Amino acid sequence: MTKYEISQESTQRSPGLDALRVVSILAVIFGHVYTGPLTHQWIYAWHVPLFFMLAGYFWKSGRSWARELQNRSGTLLLPYVGWFIVVSAIFLSVGALDGPVSLNSLLPGLWGGSHAQGPFGTFWFISVFFFSVMLYRGVERLPRIVQAFLAIAGLALVYVNGEFLAGLPLGIGLAFPCLTFVLAGRILRLAEPRLTHPVISGVLLLFAAILAIAFIPQDYVDLKNGLFGTPGIGVMIAVSAGAGMILVARGVSLGIHTASLSVALGTVGIAVVLAHPVVIWAFRTHEVMPKWTLLAAVLLPWSVAMLLRVSPLSVILVDGRKVSSRYRNLASSRTSAR
Numbered sequence: 001m002t003k004y005e006i007s008q009e010s011t012q013r014s015p016g017l018d019a020l021r022v023v024s025i026l027a028v029i030f031g032h033v034y035t036g037p038l039t040h041q042w043i044y045a046w047h048v049p050l051f052f053m054l055a056g057y058f059w060k061s062g063r064s065w066a067r068e069l070q071n072r073s074g075t076l077l078l079p080y081v082g083w084f085i086v087v088s089a090i091f092l093s094v095g096a097l098d099g100p101v102s103l104n105s106l107l108p109g110l111w112g113g114s115h116a117q118g119p120f121g122t123f124w125f126i127s128v129f130f131f132s133v134m135l136y137r138g139v140e141r142l143p144r145i146v147q148a149f150l151a152i153a154g155l156a157l158v159y160v161n162g163e164f165l166a167g168l169p170l171g172i173g174l175a176f177p178c179l180t181f182v183l184a185g186r187i188l189r190l191a192e193p194r195l196t197h198p199v200i201s202g203v204l205l206l207f208a209a210i211l212a213i214a215f216i217p218q219d220y221v222d223l224k225n226g227l228f229g230t231p232g233i234g235v236m237i238a239v240s241a242g243a244g245m246i247l248v249a250r251g252v253s254l255g256i257h258t259a260s261l262s263v264a265l266g267t268v269g270i271a272v273v274l275a276h277p278v279v280i281w282a283f284r285t286h287e288v289m290p291k292w293t294l295l296a297a298v299l300l301p302w303s304v305a306m307l308l309r310v311s312p313l314s315v316i317l318v319d320g321r322k323v324s325s326r327y328r329n330l331a332s333s334r335t336s337a338r
Helices: 003-007 013-033 037-042 045-058 065-096 101-110 121-140 145-165 169-194 198-214 233-251 256-267 269-285 290-308 320-337
Strands: none
Touching: 013 045, 013 233, 013 269, 013 290, 045 169, 045 233, 065 101, 065 121, 065 145, 065 269, 101 320, 121 145, 121 169, 121 269, 145 169, 145 269, 169 233, 198 233, 256 269, 269 320
C-alpha cells in the first residue's frame, strides 16, 4: 500500500455520506412499493449500484482476507442469519393462519439470489454484497488493470446470461459484475484529492447521468435478476450518478442535529433493508393503498431498528459495534472542529 493510499484511509468520513446512504435506502423502499417503468428508469439505474460504490469508496487497504471475512461476517452475515430467522418466523406464522404450512415454503428464501421473493426480497443484496467485497479483497493486490479486466469479464458474463448468475445460490454469481461498482468507488476515492472542485465535478457527473437516463433508450436495470441495463451504457450511468452523488454529499455541510440523525439512521440501515419487504408484503396482502404502504415501510422498520440498536439483539440484527464506533468518530470530529 502506498503512502498516498494510506493517507486516504485516514480521511474522516462525512455525515453527508451517511445522509446519502439514508436517501438511497429510501429510494430502495420507494422502488419496491411503486414498481414500474418510471421507477426502473429513474431509481433502479443507480440506487443499488451506489451501495457497492460506497463500499469501494470506504475501502481499507491492506486488511488480510481472513480479517475481512471476520469483519464482514459480523457486519453482514450475522444480520443476514438473524433477520432470516425473524422473517421466516413471521412468514410461517402468517401462513399458518390459513392452514398447515410446510418448511418447504422457505426453500426459495434459503436458496437466495433472484429466487428470494416477498418478505425475503432483499436478502439477495446482503449476500451479493458480502461476496463482492470478499472478491475484491482477494484481488485488490493485483494491478489495477487486472482488476478492471476481471470486472469487465464479470459484466460480459452477466450480459450473456445474467439470469443464470442471479439464480445461483445466494446470488454468488452477481459478485463478479458487481465488482465493477466496488472498483469504481475505490478509484473515485483515490482520485478525489486531485479534483480541484469536487462538488462541481459531482454536480456535472450527476447532471450527465440525468441527461443519459432521460434521453438514451435503456434496457431495465435490476441487479437482483441479473439485469445491468444496456451493455456499457447502464453501468456508465450508474457509476456517473453514484460518483456524482458521493462527491456532492461529501461536500455537504450538515448541522450537528442533522448529522447525528443521519449517522443514527444510517447505522441501522441493514436492518431496514432486510425488514421493509415484510411490511410491503403484509400490506399488499391486505390491499393497502401504496402511499400508506410506503409510509409504513419507512417508519416501522426504522423505528424497530432504532429500538433494536440499544438492545442486546443489536449485535445480531443491527451490528451494534458500528453504532459505538460511528458515534465516537462523530464526537471526535465535533471536538476537533471546536
